[in-house]
Amino acid sequence: xxxxxxxxxxxxxxxxxxxxxxxxxxxxxxxxxxxxxxxxxxxxxxxxxxxxxxxxxxxxxxxxxxxxxxxxxxxxxxxxxxxxxxxxxxxxxxxxxxxxxxxxxxxxxxxxxxxxxxxxxxxxxxxxxxxxxxxxxxxxxxxxxxxxxxxxxxxxxxxxxxxxxxxxxxxxxxxxxxxxxxxxxxxxxxxxxxxxxxxxxxxxxxxxxxxxxxxxxxxxxxxxxxxxxxxxxxxxxxxxxxxxxxxxxxxxxxxxxxxxxxxxxxxxxxxxxxxxxxxxxxxxxxxxxxxxx
Amino acid sequence: xxxxxxxxxxxxxxxxxxxxxxxxxxxxxxxxxxxxxxxxxxxxxxxxxxxxxxxxxxxxxxxxxxxxxxxxxxxxxxxxxxxxxxxxxxxxxxxxxxxxxxxxxxxxxxxxxxxxxxxxxxxxxxxxxxxxxxxxxxxxxxxxxxxxxxxxxxxxxxxxxxxxxxxxxxxxxxxxxxxxxxxxxxxxxxxxxxxxxxxxxxxxxxxxxxxxxxxxxxxxxxxxxxxxxxxxxxxxxxxxxxxxxxxxxxxxxxxxxxxxxxxxxxxxxxxxxxxxxxxxxxx
Ligand SMILES: Nc1ncnc2c1ncn2[C@@H]1O[C@H](COP(=O)(O)OP(=O)(O)OP(=O)(O)O)[C@@H](O)[C@H]1O
Ligand SMILES: [Mg+2]
Numbered sequence: 001x002x003x004x005x006x007x008x009x010x011x012x013x014x015x016x017x018x019x020x021x022x023x024x025x026x027x028x029x030x031x032x033x034x035x036x037x038x039x040x041x042x043x044x045x046x047x048x049x050x051x052x053x054x055x056x057x058x059x060x061x062x063x064x065x066x067x068x069x070x071x072x073x074x075x076x077x078x079x080x081x082x083x084x085x086x087x088x089x090x091x092x093x094x095x096x097x098x099x100x101x102x103x104x105x106x107x108x109x110x111x112x113x114x115x116x117x118x119x120x121x122x123x124x125x126x127x128x129x130x131x132x133x134x135x136x137x138x139x140x141x142x143x144x145x146x147x148x149x150x151x152x153x154x155x156x157x158x159x160x161x162x163x164x165x166x167x168x169x170x171x172x173x174x175x176x177x178x179x180x181x182x183x184x185x186x187x188x189x190x191x192x193x194x195x196x197x198x199x200x201x202x203x204x205x206x207x208x209x210x211x212x213x214x215x216x217x218x219x220x221x222x223x224x225x226x227x228x229x230x231x232x233x234x235x236x237x238x239x240x241x242x243x244x245x246x247x248x249x250x251x252x253x254x255x256x257x258x259x260x261x262x263x264x265x266x267x268x269x270x271x272x273x274x275x276x277x278x279x280x281x282x283x284x285x286x287x288x289x290x291x292x293x
Numbered sequence: 294x295x296x297x298x299x300x301x302x303x304x305x306x307x308x309x310x311x312x313x314x315x316x317x318x319x320x321x322x323x324x325x326x327x328x329x330x331x332x333x334x335x336x337x338x339x340x341x342x343x344x345x346x347x348x349x350x351x352x353x354x355x356x357x358x359x360x361x362x363x364x365x366x367x368x369x370x371x372x373x374x375x376x377x378x379x380x381x382x383x384x385x386x387x388x389x390x391x392x393x394x395x396x397x398x399x400x401x402x403x404x405x406x407x408x409x410x411x412x413x414x415x416x417x418x419x420x421x422x423x424x425x426x427x428x429x430x431x432x433x434x435x436x437x438x439x440x441x442x443x444x445x446x447x448x449x450x451x452x453x454x455x456x457x458x459x460x461x462x463x464x465x466x467x468x469x470x471x472x473x474x475x476x477x478x479x480x481x482x483x484x485x486x487x488x489x490x491x492x493x494x495x496x497x498x499x500x501x502x503x504x505x506x507x508x509x510x511x512x513x514x515x516x517x518x519x520x521x522x523x524x525x526x527x528x529x530x531x532x533x534x535x536x537x538x539x540x541x542x543x544x545x546x547x548x549x550x551x552x553x554x555x556x557x558x559x560x561x562x563x564x565x566x567x568x569x570x571x572x573x574x575x576x
Contacts, residue, residue: 053473085476097467102489112475163475 004029004171004203005050010063011286012045012227014055018283019045021227022063025205027171032197032204034218034235036211036250038267042227043207044093047173050205051090052080068170085116089164091174091193095156095181099148105132105159106144109166116167131162135192154185158192165196172197175207190217211251215239223247225272226279245271299569308565312500315558322371323378331356332365334372334525339363343541360530360544361537369525370551376437376519376526377555380510381503384444388506389499391445392452393491399453400460401483410453417450426509430518437520440513444506452498459494463487493570497563504559511552527552 005027012020020042027033035043048054050065050072065072067088072080092098099108109128113119119127125144132140135158148156157177164172174193178186194217197204206218214221214235222232223244231244242248249267303309322329332355342363345351351358357366399410426443433439463469464487472482507527513519514528527548534544 051474053470081476081478083476084474090471090474092467092471094467098471100468100472100486100490102492116476160471163471 002029003027004068005205006064006066007046007050008064008066010046010049010065011061012042012049012054013059013061015057018279019058019227020049021279021282021286023224023227024229025222025232027203027205028220029170029203030201031219032194032206032217034214034221035205035207035224036209036214036221037224038209038250038272041224043209043224044175045227046224047090047175047205047207051084051088051173053090082116085112086167087169088171088173089167089169091157091161091164091172091177093176093180095153095160098160099156101148103147104144105146105148105151109144109159109163112163112166127166128162131166132159134165134196135159135162137162153181154189157181157185157189161189161193161196165200165202168200169202171203171205173205173207176209177206178213179208179210193217223250225275228279230275246275302569303566306565306569308561309569310565312558312560312562312565315554316562319374319378319555319558323374326371326375330365330368330371332368334364334368335523337362337364343537345541346543357547358541358543360533360541366530366544366547369530370527370547373525373527373530373548373551374555376514376524377507377510377552379437380440380444381506381559384441384448384506384510385499385502387441387445388448388502389452389495392449392454393456393495395449396453396456397460397483397488400457401464401479401487407457411457414450414453417447422447423509423512426513427516427518430513435518435520440510440519443513444509447509448502448505451502452495455494455498456491459491460487463490493566497567497570500559500563500566504556504563507552507555507559511548 003026005025007023007025010020010023010025011018023042023046025033025035025046035046037043045054045058048058049060050067052072054060060073067083070083075083099105103111106125106128109131110119110121110124113124113127114121129140129144132143137143137155137158143151143155143159148159151159157180161177164174177193178189181189190213193204196202206214208214218235220233221235221238222229223238223246224230225246231238231242231247233243238247239251242251246267249271252267338359339362341352341355341359342361344355344359344363346358347353347356355365355367357370359365360369395410399407426447429443429446430439433442460483469482469486472486477485510519510526511528511531514526515532517529517532519526519528530548531545534541534546534548537544
């Protein structure tokens with residue numbers, strides 16, 4: 001199958017500190033690709049690099065990113081912006097802050113449609129109401145006229161999901177879309193994302209540190225540690241026979257619904273320390289090479 | 294936010310009601326001055342000069358008495374409100390616009406623009422404001438225009454500093470990231486997404502600045518740098534009354550009282566708005 005997103009040897013620094021050290025990641029069209037790893041591994045930075053919303057001081061130092069065969073680095077700003085609304089979008093982590101507090105929900109959804117698809121006011125309104133209905137909001141008309149602070153976290157996340165799917169994008173980046181939600185709401189939101197993704201045939205890069213979530217919805221999985229992908233494969237293969245010691249340790253540290261009562265093992269310090277040392281040695285090596293280049 | 298809840302919160306705040314009442318009164322008096330004033334504020338009648346207010350034995354024709362040239366104090370105070378309101382509204386609004394534009398640019402775009410603007414603000418803040426405005430008007434010449442220009446040139450920094458700081462906070466908010474990821478341009482994000490979030494802060498600053506403008510105008514007309522001297526301004530009335538402070542103390546006390554009431558009104562309204570709008574906006 002064709003890859004919608006190809007990341008090749010991506011290196012990224014924040015104020016001189018290496019954060020991504022050669023990330024390779026391909027997301028196939030229409031598939032859900034999980035990106036798992038501990039906190040600080042660089043998961044969010046991969047997503048931000050693709051969307052072009054890096055924090056201040058961050059710089060891509062090497063590597064390529066291609067979206068739908070188009071090299072993102074070569075793309076002029078205006079074209080990239082057009083692509084952002086239309087062909088790729090984001091489901092953010094924290095629904096409480098991701099909506100503008102001064103505008104009504106309807107206006108914010110319509111804005112996306114009007115800006116990216118060029119819909120007129122009336123058409124945008126109709127489509128926005130449809131979208132609210134599609135994300136299973138029971139009273140779309142009412143929510144349309146409400147302000148963000150009048151909605152619960154779960155409702156806001158549904159609105160944001162509606163916004164992410166609004167223009168029928170080819171790729172959605174979901175950065176821990178359920179971590180800020182109540183456990184009971186998490187499951188519904190996850191199911192909602194999965195259903196819309198299947199119906200629309202959207203590719204999804206699903207960033208999470210929750211292996212349970214990965215098992216539920218991902219087709220393929222990449223495991224990231226210290227800014228490098230240590231293992232990548234189909235979800236079942238990875239779950240049944242993890243190859244890399246870090247992946248194995250990560251699984252041993254996660255409760256599994258199919259093996260209740262199993263003892264959990266923390267990820268051994270030695271292992272993560274060794275991998276960090278490896279990463280540091282690698283940085284040193286690259287710096288040395290850069291001097292001769 | 295729900296508009297109805299906001300109105301109720303505003304109506305429930307004592308400072309908003311009090312300050313708002315004073316401001317509304319000022320507007321009514323200023324706009325309706327020709328109807329409200331019993332006499333022509335410029336008409337002199339030397340035979341009736343320095344009459345005391347009606348209740349302490351003055352002529353019933355002159356509610357608050359007359360000045361040294363026999364002009365009706367009550368009417369002069371009423372017409373003085375026109376200048377006060379004009380300066381408050383025009384000068385404060387222009388200062389707000391100038392300061393906000395520069396603050397938005399400095400805060401959002403950063404880089405050299407921020408450096409230049411922030412340096413400029415630092416230099417500005419080093420001058421004592423009242424002295425600066427007196428010097429400015431002395432240089433560009435007396436008159437209402439000059440007073441307004443002086444206030445704008447001196448006080449834009451108040452807006453610039455606050456707006457810049459506020460933009461620095463707002464631009465890191467997730468809703469801005471959301472706006473970037475739907476492909477909005479930088480100007481559209483700054484003006485369409487961030488600026489509306491600053492409106493409550495701007496409204497508070499604007500109200501407080503109007504109070505300041507009233508004081509500065511009074512000071513400048515006191516030193517004779519505002520409008521032509523026979524037209525009544527509160528600062529000018531204080532200056533005229535100063536000569537008679539021993540015989541007719543009310544000549545000076547009345548315009549001072551007007552200024553105090555109006556300035557306290559603007560400040561109360563500003564503080565009240567801040568108290569009401571802050572929790573609403575920071576949710
Ligand atoms: N704004 C920033 N400034 C400087 N360093 C940052 C910034 N954001 C992230 N980093 C660094 O980049 C690294 C990767 O961060 P990233 O946010 O991608 O981690 P993550 O895998 O998403 O973790 P989490 O699970 O906590 O979200 C971290 O080590 C972090 O210290
Ligand atoms: Mg993250």
